[in-house]
Amino acid sequence: MTQLFKPELVCPAGTPAGLRTAVDAGADAVYCGFQGPTNARNFPGLNFTVAEMAGAVSYAHDHGAKVLAAINSFPTAGRTELWKEAIDEAVSIGVDAVIVADIGMTQYLSKAHPGQRIHLSVQAGASSPEAINFYCRRFDIKRVVLPRILTVAEIKQVHDEIGCEIEAFVFGNIGMMAEGRCALTNYVTGQSTNMDGVCSPASHVHYEEDEDRNLKTRLGEFAIDCIACGEHAGYPTICKGRYNVSHKQEYYAFEEPVSLNLTRLLPDLMRAGVTALKIEGRQRSRAYVKAVVSAFRQAVDAYSEGGEPDISNLLALTEGSRETQGAFRSKTWR
């Protein structure tokens, strides 16, 4: 196998200790967010204070890694100050890039902090060359994180027609809704994935296990799954629930509990011109971050040197112990 361009490995961190773990395991860059609704992983006990983010930047830079601040949820009218403050704080701390989704915040960032590197979040849902080039021209974005709806061939086509780098997800949670567009949680709980930064807020999730170890999962007032004893569980999201629909009982009507795993497609993504490979999971533990980042570090290094890595050890960490290549391989992955 011939040598390939080595892409940047972009890894998740939900806490300062998680960031140090990711850096130590071989991340080239780590993405993380402030506490509160300004990013898309607003979970209890997760994320960084301003002081913690500053410490994280120092640690990462001392170890040759970058920090990307995710400020990628959508502010509603009357709340934009919070997002602007988060952007100002991130820039003053010296993060290497700010990841934004809202077009108004992208405008604010580019005007208030010219020269700050901007990455366009997956939440912006920009998937066509025209849309991405608009952001490049108007806001000078340097990188787009592509929605998980394109095949590798389409990514190559986008790459050939845009004026910025591409970051693509390669591992972790996957939903079937186009990012930034899903309103399922909002419909059931009144809280929005896109505006409050949380899908299936923990305050609305309830688990009940009976004597026979059958586990019922509820989100708000809705039962979204009943997992029999011995069956694997998944995230308590509506898109991974089972429902009684007209033609089927207990049917995964949207998506099955699976995780994205593109290790086998890494060489194709590298050839398609992807600059950065992204691992999902800021809500996951340090044990997960360590295992996944180490495995991908080895895989990327091996592929870029023309080798064949052993990539068999990640299945235990996947949701439902099952993996998919999602739309990257085929539009009809179900």
Place this chain on the structure above:
Amino acid sequence: MRPTLPAMITHRPLSGKARLDDAGARGFARLAPPIPLFALQPLLGHIVTTIAGRHPELIARLGDNCRKRFLIDPHNLPFFLLLQPDPDRPRLKAYGRARDIEHDVHISGTFLTLLRMIDGQSDSDALFFNRDLTITGDTEAVVALRNALDNMDVTLADDVAACFGPLSRPVRAVIDLTFKFASPKP
């Protein structure tokens, strides 16, 4: 959509069945002589006070959830632990399985699963996906606790061992042996 039922948090009936179903826990149980619960309480109190004092960042991450009552149910040991990490009055107490204990969160798994989780060796989501870990009650509180614990560079198992003073190294060694002789987990 499946049938809509009113939201509720139930405190599931607690099983008193001791299940010494993994080698590591059996080893630990063998090493640890049977101790009456009243003799355990001062040590548990010392452990939780020490941890709360040493790790204010853990309490800060918990926010209001520090006042919640976490019932920890190692289902191969003969007792439950009730944790209330309130910085003003941190409490950790052992209760016999016959008791019905008021709580907000119930976390259950084998002793080894729970130990691996607090020692930062296992990914708790993977333990949950694989059904090794069961959580009922206030999900927000348990997510906050999980994230707060995960932010600790020093593991709670180290802190627990440290509470044994001159015996801290042997206690840590017993914990490490327990991991070593148990089957690998994610």
